[in-house]
Amino acid sequence: MNQTYRIDTNTDIYLGDSKEILRLFPDNSVDLVFTSPPYADQRKNTYGGIHPDNYVAWFLPITEQLLRVLKPTGTFVLNIKEKAMAGERCTYVMELILEMRRQGWLWTEEFIWHKKNCYPGKWPNRFRDAWERLIQFNKTRKFNMYQEAVMVPMGSWAETRLRNLSDTDRIRDNSRVGSGFAKNVSNWLKREKAYPTNVLHLATECNNKNHSAAFPEELPEWFIKLFTQENDVALDPFMGSGTTLAVANRMGRKSIGIDIVPEYFDMVKCRLSPDGQLMLDMKRENEQTESERYLSVR
Numbered sequence: 005m006n007q008t009y010r011i012d013t014n015t016d017i018y019l020g021d022s023k024e025i026l027r028l029f030p031d032n033s034v035d036l037v038f039t040s041p042p043y044a045d046q047r048k049n050t051y052g053g054i055h056p057d058n059y060v061a062w063f064l065p066i067t068e069q070l071l072r073v074l075k076p077t078g079t080f081v082l083n084i085k086e087k088a089m090a091g092e093r094c095t096y097v098m099e100l101i102l103e104m105r106r107q108g109w110l111w112t113e114e115f116i117w118h119k120k121n122c123y124p125g126k127w128p129n130r131f132r133d134a135w136e137r138l139i140q141f142n143k144t145r146k147f148n149m150y151q152e153a154v155m156v157p158m159g160s161w162a163e164t165r166l167r168n169l170s171d172t173d174r175i176r177d178n179s180r181v182g183s184g185f186a187k188n189v190s191n192w193l194k195r196e197k198a199y200p201t202n203v204l205h206l207a208t209e210c211n212n213k214n215h216s217a218a219f220p221e222e223l224p225e226w227f228i229k230l231f232t233q234e235n236d237v238a239l240d241p242f243m244g245s246g247t248t249l250a251v252a253n254r255m256g257r258k259s260i261g262i263d264i265v266p267e268y269f270d271m272v273k274c275r276l277s278p279d280g281q282l283m284l285d286m287k288r289e290n291e292q293t294e295s296e297r298y299l300s301v302r
């Protein structure tokens with residue numbers, strides 16, 4: 005049964021299937037979609053597993069709606085990682101990218117989330133998985149991007165590499181591979197900040213114990229800074245415990261979330277309401293023995 009709840013003027017949450025709920029939203033109304041959908045074939049007991057062979061067909065009606073609701077200047081960032089099955093990596097993420105391009109999306113960029121604190125393990129034919137994809141899609145080539153908002157300190161780079169500049173570093177050095185890109189490293193001398201790379205080094209740990217598939221707050225935070233400004237609208241169509249919404253609100257953005265599981269909808273209602281965190285903490289204490297209820301995997 006679908007439900008809507010307005011937490012405050014900046015935050016709306018919906019209970020239901022994103023495929024249906026997204027139809028309610030106006031065209032070109034969202035600045036950033038940031039989400040981590042259920043992984044293929046996991047969490048069968050709670051919201052139904054999607055077989056890897058059906059994953060693309062399951063997801064495309066949702067991305068079709070996202071394409072409609074995203075503003076032409078907006079960005080869609082998809083946190084996903086293909087699972088391994090029968091000794092091979094599945095191909096549904098690659099297939100999804102190709103199908104989304106056919107749907108009209110531009111595959112603008114891919115970021116890597118390097119999970120700094122990945123736990124140890126041993127597998128017969130691979131090493132432990134320590135990264136996930138953050139795939140960036142856009143509707144147009146001219147989208148909003150606030151690069152200055154995510155600049156990083158020059159740090160040790162300034163003291164080492166920039167101290168010993170070669171002659172080529174001091175002139176405009178055209179790419180040797182003919183890419184057309186050129187750099188003049190000496191431009192960065194005496195600067196305090198540089199632009200980051202497309203690899204984010206973040207721990208998986210987060211304070212949120214109610215949804216084990218929750219991502220750390222730093223993940224949506226970085227992309228919200230990069231692609232939105234105050235009062236812009238961030239949407240998470242698979243909100244889970246509401247991490248994207250909580251961060252967006254803290255940063256002065258409007259937020260919209262959708263989840264198909266009533267417990268998660270109620271949890272976000274508590275988490276984001278002014279006195280809700282207190283209620284949530286009490287509820288968590290009472291239910292600690294029933295921890296299975298709140299444990300979730302993708």
Ligand SMILES: C[S@@+](CC[C@H](N)C(=O)[O-])C[C@H]1O[C@@H](n2cnc3c(N)ncnc32)[C@H](O)[C@@H]1O
Pocket residue numbers: 020021022023039040041042043051215217218219241242243244245246247248262263264265268301302
């Ligand atoms: C990986 S979790 C998201 C976790 C979230 N990023 C967080 O920080 O808590 C995926 C969520 O998608 C929800 N979900 C699965 N299928 C859905 C659908 N068709 N429509 C809406 N939500 C769905 C699940 O209930 C689950 O909470």
